[in-house]
Amino acid sequence: MGNPPSRCLEGSGWNCHLPGLGFQRRRFGCLVEPRLARRSPLPALDPGTAALIFFSLALLGMSVSHAREQNSWLSGPYKGLWFGFLLFSIALILTLGLLISVAVNPSLLDFILSLLAKAGQFILEMIQIFFSFLNSFFSPPKPAGLPPSLRMPQISRPPEEIFWVFSDSVREVIRFIWGMGCLTLILVALWRIAGQVFNWLRRKLSGLEGAEVEPLPGAFREDFWHLLRKIFLALRIKWPFRGGRKSPPLLSEIESVRRIYRQLLKWAAAKGCGRHISQTPLEYLQTLLQWLPEGRWDFTFITHQYVRARYSLLVPTEKELEQVGRSWQQLKQIRSKPAAKRTFKNRR
C-alpha cells in the first residue's frame, strides 16, 4: 500500500481514493500490491501526482509515436488540434470514471450479479430438461447387481407410470436415426462453410474483390467432383459415374444421326481436321468444306441433319436417315480413294 507503483495501479483500477465515494474494493491493487511492495521500496506518491505522471508519459508517448509522421502534433500544423483532442479525451475519461464510480456501488453490483446468476440458472435448467427429454429415448443402463437373495423378502415394486415404452430394437433404430441426423447436420454445415470459403478463395485468387460476383450454390460440390475426376484420370481409372445431368432418353432416329456425326467428328479429327471447342456445327462445316471439297454435299447434308436433330424437337424421317447413312458411307469411300482420283458427284 505504501509504494508508488501499487498506488498507480490502484488509481488506474477500481479504487480511486476519492473522498466520499466509499467504494474501496481495490481488487486489482490488492492482487499486485504485495509483490511490488517486496521489490520496489520507493517513496510514496499521492494518486494525483501518479495520475499526472501517467498522463504526462502518455502524452509523451503519443507525441513520440506520431513524431515519425509529418502531421504529428509536435511538428505539424495540427498541433493545436491534437493537444485539444488529447485534453478533451482525458477529461472525458476522467468524467466517465467519476460517473461510474458514483453510480456503481456494491449493492448494485450484487443485484446485477444475482440477476445474471438467475438467468444462467434458468438456461442451465432448460438445457437439463432438454437433455433429460433426449435421454428418455435411450434405455437406462442395466445394473450389474448381485442375484436377489432368497432370504430377502420380495418387495413388489409398484408399476411405473411410463407414458410411452419403446422396445429395445425401436430404441436402437431411433438412436441410429438420431446419430445419422446429427452427423448429417454437421456435414451439411461443414459443406456450406467450405463452399463459402472456396467462393471467397476463388474471388481472391481471381483478383475480383470488389466486383460483382454471382453466388455459386454447389460450387464446392462441382469443384470436388472435378478434383476427383482429375485424380481418377491421373490414376488411369475409369470414372465410375456418368458426368453431368442425366439427359432424357433420345429417340433412336435422333440418336443414330448423332452417332454418325460423332463418328464424322472422330474421323475428321484423326485425319487432322479437328473441331475447336468454340466452333458451332455450321462453323465447323466451313472448315470441313475447305479441308475436303469433294465431300461438300455429304458434309452439308449430315451437318444440317445433325443440327436439326440436336437442337430441335424434329425427328428425322426414315428417308433422311437412310440418306445420312449413305452420305457417311460415301464420305468414307472418298477418304479411302487416292487423293488424285477423288471426284465429287452430285447425287441429287
Place this chain on the structure above:
Amino acid sequence: MDQAFDATAPEVWRVKEAAERILNNVNQVIVGKVETIQLVLIALLCEGHVLIEDVPGVGKTLLAKAMAKSMGCRFKRIQCTPDLLPSDVTGIHYFNQKTFAFEFRPGPIIAQIVLVDEINRAMPRTQSSLLECMQEQQITVDLETVLLPRPFMILATQNPIELEGTFPLPEAQLDRFLLRVRMGYPDEGEEEAILTRFHQSNPSDDLPSVLEVSEILELQKNCRQVYVEDSLHRYITALTRATRTHDKIKLGTSPRASLGLFIASQARAAIHGRNYVIPDDVKSLAIPILAHRFIAKTETRMKGQSQEDIIKEILSAVPVPMEGTRRPAPSSS
C-alpha cells in the same frame, strides 16, 4: 444455308416473310447493312431498344426513320441537347384557362417508334427519364402513370467521337438497350449506289409501310414460341457468367443480358425461318447484346482492347454444346 433443312411451323414462316418484306423496303433507302437492319428488326420482335453508335453521316437517323416508316408505326423524334428537360420528354400538366383544369400534354415519348437522336448530349437527369419507359413501357408524370402504346421501341443514336459537351450513358441506361449496333462505312460499290439512289430525291420521303401494327404484335408473340434446347440455356448462361469472371472485366453483365440474349436468339431463329435456336444464333448476337453491358478494366482499355475483342475472346473460350464437347469445368479461370 439454314433454309435448306427447315420444315418449320407456319407462324415462324410468317415472321420470316415479314422480315424479308421489311428488309427489302428499308434496303431501298439504306444500301447494304443487311445485318444492321436485321438486328434492329430483332430488337423490335423482342420488344427491346437499340443504341446505334457510329460516326456522323453513316445513316443512323435515316435507318431509324426508314424502319419506323416501314412498320407503319407512330414515329416521334427527340433531338437531345444539354438543356433538354425530363418534362420535355415525358410531357407536362398545364393549366387550361378555358376549362379551369389541369390537362396533360404528352411529350414525344408517347409514340411507338421514338428516335432519340444524340442521346449522350442530354443531361443525365433527362437520360434517366427514359429508364422507366424503356423497361416498363410506361411513364409517370405528376403521380399519374401513362401506359405507352405497343409496340414501343426506342432507337437512340450516339456519336462515339467528339465527346466534349456530352454525358456518357450510365450503366443502368446502357443495360436497358437490348442491342448496340454499329453502322460502319459503306464499301465502294455501296457508296456509289447511294449516290445513284439519292440523285434526284430522297427515297425515304415516299417509303411505303409494309407491316401493320397488329401484325407486329402477332410476330412478337410468335417469336417467343421458338424452341431453345436445354444445352443452349447453359451455353447462354456460360457466356454471360464468363463476363463476370474474366480477368479483363471489372463489372460483368447482368441477368438481363442473359435474358436478352435468349429472346434475341429466338427472334433471329424465327427471322431465318427456324422454330428452334442453334448455337450460331447465340454467337452472332453475343457481341451486339453483351459488349455494351460490361465495364472493362482500365488497363485493358489502355491497351486498346475494345469490349468487342473481349467478347470474341470469351466466345472462343466457351465450349459450344454439341457432340464431342465436354461440359465446361466449374473453375472460374
